[in-house]
Amino acid sequence: MKFETKCVHTGVHKDQQYNSVITPIYPSSTFYFNDLESTSGYDYTRSGNPTRDALNENLAALEGGVGCVTTSSGMSAVHCAMSLFNPGDHIVVPADVYGGTFRLIDQFLREKGLSFTFVDMTDLSAVSAAMQSSTKGVWIETPSNPMMKVIDLAAVVEIAKQQDVLTICDNTFLSPYLQRPLEFGVDVIVHSTTKYINGHSDVVGGAVIAKEKEIADRTAWLCNALGLACSPFDAWLVLRGVKTLGCRIEAQQKSAMKIARFLESHSLVERVYYPGLESHPQHELAKQQQDGFGAMLSFDVKDGRTVAENVCMNSKLYDVGVSLGGIESLISFPVTMSHAAMSPEGRKAAGITDNTVRISVGLEHSDDLITDLKQALES
């Protein structure tokens, strides 16, 4: 089946009694036994639930994995994947990893005995240099937030595999519609399904998808033991959202390309960060490993912080907000919002300036989005 067909059909038929076309929500916390030893396949919803299994099957198929667990948030998915490691293990991480992942590493996982080296993963020699004898994992996130740096998946996997190290990719920014890291040899995928996979800004959720059965079994065990699974109702909402993933992203990235070109030609804009532009440093790499350029972009305005702040506040169609990947366009100022917890030095190292604005392009008409951005820039 092609991708869009899998989105609509995989896993959904769970109603053998009435043949409903849509997966029912089974909110039951517990399932009665047939006798003292056998069940219908489910006994307790933390451990397993038919609605959640429908979503698990769907997302595993979209990423090309053998198993998936869906969790209560993207961060619980990150926690689940990080729990594959043991005290003493060393993990290589991108310097501009998502802020919540950074916080978990910096203020929790380090205390539990894991160690980390942060590197600019666009520099492959830095990745090689960061590998130690105790390295057990390489964490990848591409494109990065908010500077849209693209990491070479195949090359990083090759470095990791020289030491038989587990590779994990946070694929939130592109979704499996545009990038399937397992095809490049990555072992585990993490998602914040809050973003494109659900796509409607009405659920916080996550997923962990594994390429091999052994890791899929381990993540399923962790999800049950740590109590990370999402509720049946949230699973149902995400399953409804994922059915339109392909057509949503097609429309959103088409508008993103137009907006990026508009911004690049505007006299008040210094620089646009969008992998679809020829001016993007990893444009060729993005063309090779992605099936499209996505709907996230950032830009630096020319005249300083006040202008950047005003662009955000003067826009009428773009809601000022964190998060991304929904059907409504969002605009954000990373310095005070998504990257406020980062030190000024850290932001500088990541390339985030006081002039940087980030946009998540939604499903509004691109003409309206451009007209609004123009007036916000010029007012």
Ligand SMILES: Cc1ncc(COP(=O)(O)O)c(C=O)c1O
């Ligand atoms: C790349 C990335 N990974 C993980 C997360 C965490 O997801 P959640 O907010 O659903 O916990 C986010 C949230 O913004 C994200 O952008």
